[in-house]
Amino acid sequence: MMIKAEGAGAITGNADRLRDDLADYIKSWGMFRTPQVEAAFRTVPRHLFLPGVALDVAYGRKPVVTRRAADGTSVSSASSPKLVAAMLEQLAVEPGQRVLEIGAATGINAALLAELVGPTGGVVTIELDDDLAAGAAESLEAAGYPQVEVVCGDGALGVPNRAPYDRIIVTAEAWDLVPAWWDQLTVGGRLVVPLRLHGSGLTRAIAFDLHQPDHMISTSAVVCGFVPMRGLAEHAEQHVRLADDVVLKVDVDDLPDDTALARTLTHPGQEHWPGIHVRHDEPAEHLDLWLVTTAAHRFGRLSVGQQARTTGLANPAMRWGGAALYDGGTLTYIVTCDIDDDTLELGIVAHGPDSVKLAGHTTDLLHRWDRERPSRPVITACRTDTNPGANTAETRIVRPHTAVTVTW
Structure with a gap:
């Protein structure tokens, strides 16, 4: 008896079903606040960005590690879909906007961003390792997002020749808000960044609105965990x-x-x-x-x-x-x-x-x-290299480029 191999049509059908199941799961947690983010999750074919990964894992609920360091720690991964959804809702992307992503990784997030900005917007994503950048670019092309620009470089430097950006999203844990992100974000724009607020690793994905060139105020903060940034912005624990x-x-x-x-x-x-x-x-x-x-x-x-x-x-x-x-x-x-x-x-x-x-x-x-019962912190960030007075007695967190105050 011959066993017929599963065809491309069957694989596509299974992927469609699993993609909807994943979106249903995220929706059940109340993570979708807008129909646009939900539609993006129901559209982007995650499995094409995770070659060699089983479909049920590619559309699973947990992060998928795609590269480990010699000591076994994760260097690159596809983040938890639920957290990705939460951060995209924090980012509040509008059609036609220009978005910079720090940390291309697999390219999945860049594809979601491309869905959100639409044909009149633009997405630039930067990745430190050339092979990861090349892999993300290849996957984006295969999945139907050739318009996304993938740059190999250090995310701490941003991509100045494509600036300014209406939105910047960082997909790795950051120790500081580096000058490039301040400089390349438009006033009135939004930065979403997993910022380590304490050396122990306590991190929040914070949505900052840039009210002035040297002053940001949070609109939300989400508990999260991410692979730390590497390169110029790297910080030891x-x-x-x-x-x-x-x-x-x-x-x-x-x-x-x-x-x-x-x-x-x-x-x-x-x-x-x-x-x-x-x-x-x-x-x-x-x-x-x-x-x-x-x-x-x-x-x-x-x-x-x-x-x-x-x-x-x-x-x-x-x-x-x-x-x-x-x-x-x-x-x-x-x-x-x-x-x-x-x-x-x-x-x-x-x-x-x-x-x-x-x-x-x-x-x-x-x-x-x-x-x-304080439930929602208000986090203010001031740029210290252009505003030395920002480092006041009220500041609880001082980094090389940023002074952060948390109030309740």
């Missing part, structure tokens, strides 16, 4: 190992005592449950950012493997990325327990020689958060 399966990510500017922190988990953990309840559907995703901007003690994020969680060594709440506070060799971190299907309770676990004191401080902070 600092990690402190607390156990074989537990790492505390910190900000090097906080001058952490690595030796003292490394002994933290040798002290028994003390649980504290202050009676604070949070609904699963409640807009509480920025609790960790609120702690960064409010707490007097240093902030960090615990990265814990499954073995450490299973043994009970450390089991921080994943909802807030392992949010923790530390002082010397004492550490507190947020934990949760389910009250029912709709609600969880916030608690903390404290380790270290001064655990009673730090636990009390952290509990007081959580009670304050519970009273205020």
Whole structure:
């Protein structure tokens, strides 16, 4: 009996069905706010940008890593479709606009942008590695988007000979808002960028509107995680190992005592449950950012493997990325327990020689958060190289080119 190979028509049909299924999933989460972004997701053939990847993976709900470094970390990927949709809604592209994308990767996002700007607009996308740039250009051509201009270069420099742009979107984690992005965005334009707001890796996809040449104000902020930028805008992270399966990510500017922190988990953990309840559907995703901007003690994020969680060594709440506070060799971190299907309770676990004191401080902070329930940060960015006065006492985050203030 002969088995007939699956033909191109069947593959196309399966891809169409899977593409609609993915769009339905994103819609069920409320990520589509405009029909234009939804239509783009139902149109762009993702599988043509992911050669060699199975259809169900190409149209899956998770990121697809397309290149890894020698140590196994992701260098390039197709981002989570749900997050891509959220950022495109943040970008609010209009037909006829000119858009610059920093980080072409597979080219999928550039194709979505091409759908949004339409035949009268323009999309330029830049990629650091020449082979990735070439692959994105080839896929864009094959998928029917030859009008997208793919440039091989450092995204920190932008593409000045095609500027100005009405919209700029960055698809890699950035440490700073570099001068090229300020210079190449039109006043009144919008920049959407996954900006690392703390050295521990706490990142938000922020939609900034450029109100003046040296002043931006956010319209929204979305929790996200991205591969860090490489090239001129690259920035190293600092990690402190607390156990074989537990790492505390910190900000090097906080001058952490690595030796003292490394002994933290040798002290028994003390649980504290202050009676604070949070609904699963409640807009509480920025609790960790609120702690960064409010707490007097240093902030960090615990990265814990499954073995450490299973043994009970450390089991921080994943909802807030392992949010923790530390002082010397004492550490507190947020934990949760389910009250029912709709609600969880916030608690903390404290380790270290001064655990009673730090636990009390952290509990007081959580009670304050519970009273205020801040849900939407307003993030202001000022360009420091043209406005030295932007670095004021109110500024919580200062980078080489940008001073950022977060208010609630």
